[in-house]
Amino acid sequence: MNCNMMYKRILIYLSGFLFFSFVSIAGAVTSFAEESPNGDILIIYSDNAGENTMAAVNSLVELLTYQSFKVNYGPASWSMEYMDRFSYIICYDLDQSPEGFTDRLKQYENSGTKDGRTESPHILFTGNQYFKYYLDHTKRTDQYELLNSTVGQLQYSFHGLDSMTGLVRDSYFIFLKNSSYKSGTLIVNEKKGYFCAEYGSLTHIPAADISNQLIRAAMIKEVSQWKWPYNGSPHVFAQYILIDKVYPYEDPGKLLKVVNLLIEKKTPFVISVMPMYVNGDYPSMTHFCEVLRYAQAGGGAVIINTPINQMNQLDKDVMLDYLTRAMVLYNKQGVYPLALEVPLNWMFQKDTIEIMSHFKTIFSSSEIDPYLKTEVMSNNEVYKDGHQWVGASIPIDSTGVSYVSAYSTAVPISLQEDYEEIERKIKACSDSFVPLKSLWDIEHSYWLDKQLMTYKNGDLILNDKKMDLSYTPAVYPDHYNYRRNMLQRFSRDLTSQSRRLVIAVGLTSVLFLLLILWARYRNRRNYFFQD
Amino acid sequence: MSFIDVLAIYSIFAIWGLLFLNIVLSIGGYIYIMRMYRTDGHQPILKYPMVTVMVPAHNESIVLRKTMEALLKFDYPKDRYEIIVVNDNSTDDSAEVLKNIQIKNPSARIIIINTDHTVGGKGKSNALNIALSMASGSVIAIYDADNTPEKQALRILVENLMSDDKLGAVIGKFRTRNKYASLLTRFVNIETLAYQCMNQAGRYFFFKLCTIPGTNYVIRRELIDQMGGWDVNALAEDTEISFRLYRMGYYIKFIPQAVTWEQEPQKLKQWFKQRTRWVKGNLYVLKSNFKYAFDPDAGIMRLDVIYYAMVYLLMFSSLIFSDIIFIIGILGLGHVTLGGFSSLLWEMAILLFILNVAITLSVERNEFNINNILLTFVMLFTYAKMWVLVVANGMIQGIRDVLYQKEVVWDKTERFEEIAEKVTKNTKQV
Numbered sequence: 001m002n003c004n005m006m007y008k009r010i011l012i013y014l015s016g017f018l019f020f021s022f023v024s025i026a027g028a029v030t031s032f033a034e035e036s037p038n039g040d041i042l043i044i045y046s047d048n049a050g051e052n053t054m055a056a057v058n059s060l061v062e063l064l065t066y067q068s069f070k071v072n073y074g075p076a077s078w079s080m081e082y083m084d085r086f087s088y089i090i091c092y093d094l095d096q097s098p099e100g101f102t103d104r105l106k107q108y109e110n111s112g113t114k115d116g117r118t119e120s121p122h123i124l125f126t127g128n129q130y131f132k133y134y135l136d137h138t139k140r141t142d143q144y145e146l147l148n149s150t151v152g153q154l155q156y157s158f159h160g161l162d163s164m165t166g167l168v169r170d171s172y173f174i175f176l177k178n179s180s181y182k183s184g185t186l187i188v189n190e191k192k193g194y195f196c197a198e199y200g201s202l203t204h205i206p207a208a209d210i211s212n213q214l215i216r217a218a219m220i221k222e223v224s225q226w227k228w229p230y231n232g233s234p235h236v237f238a239q240y241i242l243i244d245k246v247y248p249y250e251d252p253g254k255l256l257k258v259v260n261l262l263i264e265k266k267t268p269f270v271i272s273v274m275p276m277y278v279n280g281d282y283p284s285m286t287h288f289c290e291v292l293r294y295a296q297a298g299g300g301a302v303i304i305n306t307p308i309n310q311m312n313q314l315d316k317d318v319m320l321d322y323l324t325r326a327m328v329l330y331n332k333q334g335v336y337p338l339a340l341e342v343p344l345n346w347m348f349q350k351d352t353i354e355i356m357s358h359f360k361t362i363f364s365s366s367e368i369d370p371y372l373k374t375e376v377m378s379n380n381e382v383y384k385d386g387h388q389w390v391g392a393s394i395p396i397d398s399t400g401v402s403y404v405s406a407y408s409t410a411v412p413i414s415l416q417e418d419y420e421e422i423e424r425k426i427k428a429c430s431d432s433f434v435p436l437k438s439l440w441d442i443e444h445s446y447w448l449d450k451q452l453m454t455y456k457n458g459d460l461i462l463n464d465k466k467m468d469l470s471y472t473p474a475v476y477p478d479h480y481n482y483r484r485n486m487l488q489r490f491s492r493d494l495t496s497q498s499r500r501l502v503i504a505v506g507l508t509s510v511l512f513l514l515l516i517l518w519a520r521y522r523n524r525r526n527y528f529f530q531d
Numbered sequence: 532m533s534f535i536d537v538l539a540i541y542s543i544f545a546i547w548g549l550l551f552l553n554i555v556l557s558i559g560g561y562i563y564i565m566r567m568y569r570t571d572g573h574q575p576i577l578k579y580p581m582v583t584v585m586v587p588a589h590n591e592s593i594v595l596r597k598t599m600e601a602l603l604k605f606d607y608p609k610d611r612y613e614i615i616v617v618n619d620n621s622t623d624d625s626a627e628v629l630k631n632i633q634i635k636n637p638s639a640r641i642i643i644i645n646t647d648h649t650v651g652g653k654g655k656s657n658a659l660n661i662a663l664s665m666a667s668g669s670v671i672a673i674y675d676a677d678n679t680p681e682k683q684a685l686r687i688l689v690e691n692l693m694s695d696d697k698l699g700a701v702i703g704k705f706r707t708r709n710k711y712a713s714l715l716t717r718f719v720n721i722e723t724l725a726y727q728c729m730n731q732a733g734r735y736f737f738f739k740l741c742t743i744p745g746t747n748y749v750i751r752r753e754l755i756d757q758m759g760g761w762d763v764n765a766l767a768e769d770t771e772i773s774f775r776l777y778r779m780g781y782y783i784k785f786i787p788q789a790v791t792w793e794q795e796p797q798k799l800k801q802w803f804k805q806r807t808r809w810v811k812g813n814l815y816v817l818k819s820n821f822k823y824a825f826d827p828d829a830g831i832m833r834l835d836v837i838y839y840a841m842v843y844l845l846m847f848s849s850l851i852f853s854d855i856i857f858i859i860g861i862l863g864l865g866h867v868t869l870g871g872f873s874s875l876l877w878e879m880a881i882l883l884f885i886l887n888v889a890i891t892l893s894v895e896r897n898e899f900n901i902n903n904i905l906l907t908f909v910m911l912f913t914y915a916k917m918w919v920l921v922v923a924n925g926m927i928q929g930i931r932d933v934l935y936q937k938e939v940v941w942d943k944t945e946r947f948e949e950i951a952e953k954v955t956k957n958t959k960q961v
Contacts, residue, residue: 315863318863501547501876501879502875502879505879505882505883508554508883508886509882509883509886511558512886512887512889512890513886515558515561515890515893516889516890516893516899518565519561519565519890519893519894519899520893520899522565522568523893523894523895523896523899526568
């Protein structure tokens with residue numbers, strides 16, 4: 001009996017142990033699978049990529065993120081292992097490759113649809129050196145033409161309009177002799193090549209320098225086309241006129257004039273306001289918010305900029321706290337920002353990604369947060385939050401109007417510019433082939449410490465209350481008590497007092513030292529010498 | 532302006548205001564003490580009055596022998612003073628020790644009053660009232676049981692008291708007998724010297740204001756009788772009496788040459804208990820006398836009430852706030868956004884604090900040295916912080932006592948056998 005019991009117990013313990021072991025192993029495998037790269041596009045760059053290449057890769061990732069692609073990226077030696085998980089691979093300006101990489105890439109090229117991959121492989125090469133090496137290595141030397149010149153002239157036409165021209169530089173250029181798709185013209189040594197060509201599963205863009213705005217715009221258009229799995233062109237995304245970074249104490253008259261112009265022309269627009277944390281009841285703020293309310297009622301939407309970061313080590317809680325205060329302050333004045341505008345590099349840092357996760361719609365400006373230390377990532381982590389992105393337009397001409405419809409873009413207008421210049425930009429946007437859109441036409445939401453806002457079907461609900469978006473003029477008190485610059489006054493007083501204090505402390509210290517010396521002398525005379 | 536900014540502004544103005552007040556007082560105290568040291572402290576008088584030296588003692592047998600020896604060595608005319616020791620409900624061998632001293636000194640006028648728990652054991656004020664009922668002197672001198680006054684102390688105090696009819700009391704200086712016993716007693720030594728120079732001598736120099744320290748002072752008998760004795764509800768009976776004297780139109784004088792040496796708490800627990808009692812006592816006195824701050828008839832005493840209020844309300848709150856700001860800053864929960872606010876303000880305050888204490892030490896023999904300066908610096912971050920805790924504790928206890936209507940209990944400071952005394956005893960045994 002006892003023996004039986006003992007065996008039973010051992011069996012139970014053993015079963016339990018095996019069960020837990022299985023659960024643990026399964027968990028570990030699942031978590032590994034989750035961590036393993038698996039997305040829409042894999043970007044491969046050289047193992048020894050320098051800062052410029054990394055910046056270009058980040059820029060490419062940013063542009064692809066706006067198109068809601070899940071992107072993984074890494075050096076060639078790291079990427080080899082994961083190629084089969086992707087249907088789309090971009091070899092970004094590779095200048096050298098680790099051993100076995102080219103064979104692996106060829107193997108990938110030849111593979112059809114595999115487990116976990118629904119489409120056949122697509123490889124996009126940017127630049128010329130590695131593409132030439134790849135073709136040579138795979139015995140396709142006869143399929144390209146080499147042009148020995150370091151400069152080429154790019155001519156590219158967006159949506160059939162006048163073509164834009166620019167220079168392209170590289171050590172040499174190669175062009176595929178045969179192609180099933182060609183776009184743009186790259187003239188090298190007076191010979192006409194292409195900007196983008198496709199042959200089989202290979203696509204080639206000879207220009208890789210995306211710091212050049214024309215190449216950048218053209219490349220993102222071609223990448224969008226390359227990634228489009230159907231016939232025809234991909235969706236056309238709209239552009240937004242963005243009156244950018246408006247400070248509450250700027251000239252409200254000028255803002256009103258621009259707003260009136262846009263309302264008269266029935267042109268949708270967005271005003272990006274800078275956050276304010278105090279003195280929301282000042283007449284100037286009331287006046288400013290009155291213009292914003294008027295804009296809101298006239299089809300303009302308001303978004304808010306992130307607080308200016310001056311923290312060496314960004315504290316997301318502090319940032320969110322400031323953001324909440326600013327939101328509360330604007331909301332009290334009947335202004336309801338729909339989205340958040342962030343610096344460009346905020347999508348490459350975990351804390352800022354978390355801050356952004358509070359908002360559904362994100363406008364990305366072309367500015368960089370200089371205090372933010374970006375992290376080395378292997379994927380666009382921000383993708384998981386499913387934001388509605390509006391990226392900054394790529395300024396190819398002086399109007400800054402968007403030529404790319406691959407993703408939603410914002411054309412920034414500064415109130416510091418001349419009114420005529422602003423008018424010219426607005427006209428250019430209106431005439432653009434990229435349609436203008438109102439932010440009120442799409443859904444938005446955000447949640448902060450004290451606020452939950454949703455905008456859907458024309459109803460703006462803030463903390464369970466439907467907000468009135470109609471315009472009501474503000475009432476101004478005849479004599480407003482400013483509590484004038486209390487903080488500045490205190491600060492100024494403290495600063496000037498500090499200066500006086502230093503002098504007073506210095507004099508007192510000297511006096512004290514003299515008194516100490518005198519007392520020491522007296523003590524010595526009275527006690528020491530007499531003793 | 533954020534809440535932290537408001538707290539910072541309040542703390543800056545309060546701390547700097549009090550700092551400058553203390554600097555002014557220190558300079559006054561320095562001048563007064565230096566001026567006094569040009570003399571020997573004596574005042575010629577024609578006739579020495581009869582003095583009753585009163586010593587309240589509760590379980591003080593460890594220190595009583597030494598105290599009585601010092602009291603018997605006074606250079607005051609032997610037939611003009613008597614010693615009354617109130618052995619207040621002691622459970623140790625104090626009665627036996629006192630009896631032996633009495634037997635060994637038959638020529639001295641020593642009166643020993645042994646009380647039981649029915650009459651005695653109700654605190655220092657009660658013990659003093661008992662002694663007063665037996666006193667025959669027209670001048671009353673008070674010494675704590677742990678004191679060893681210098682032999683000229685009583686004569687100097689009485690001579691000065693008799694030299695001015697408007698003087699209600701004359702106080703001497705107390706020094707730390709066991710300053711080398713522990714780090715705590717070293718701190719206490721610096722604190723007492725600074726306090727006496729800054730608060731006693733300084734206030735006397737500018738306003739003829741002093742506070743009776745509880746020991747080493749003489750007071751006119753008639754005034755005590757007019758007051759109806761000591762207030763048994765006051766834990767800080769000395770402060771209470773000082774206020775009452777000022778209200779009666781008299782003033783109190785500080786004489787630095789009349790020195791007594793006393794034993795200070797060597798352990799933190801005892802120190803904390805003693806200081807909490809003082810805080811509670813002072814808060815009681817402040818509460819009872821705060822009305823006089825706005826009474827023009829209260830005269831110069833109003834300044835003292837305001838000074839106490841500043842120390843216990845302004846200084847305490849500003850130190851608490853500055854600590855809160857510091858902690859909030861460290862935790863990254865908030866920052867002061869005032870433009871002119873910088874750590875320089877705190878650094879200058881620290882420099883002034885140290886120099887301020889340094890000048891009060893410089894007037895004393897063998898007290899101005901590098902060790903004490905370094906200790907002053909350390910004190911700022913340790914001892915001064917403990918003061919905040921003591922005041923907080925005293926306030927909480929005071930409020931609790933009022934809410935629960937607790938009876939005032941004298942929590943006596945525990946005494947320690949000093950090493951020097953042990954050596955003497957051993958030598959005698961050998």
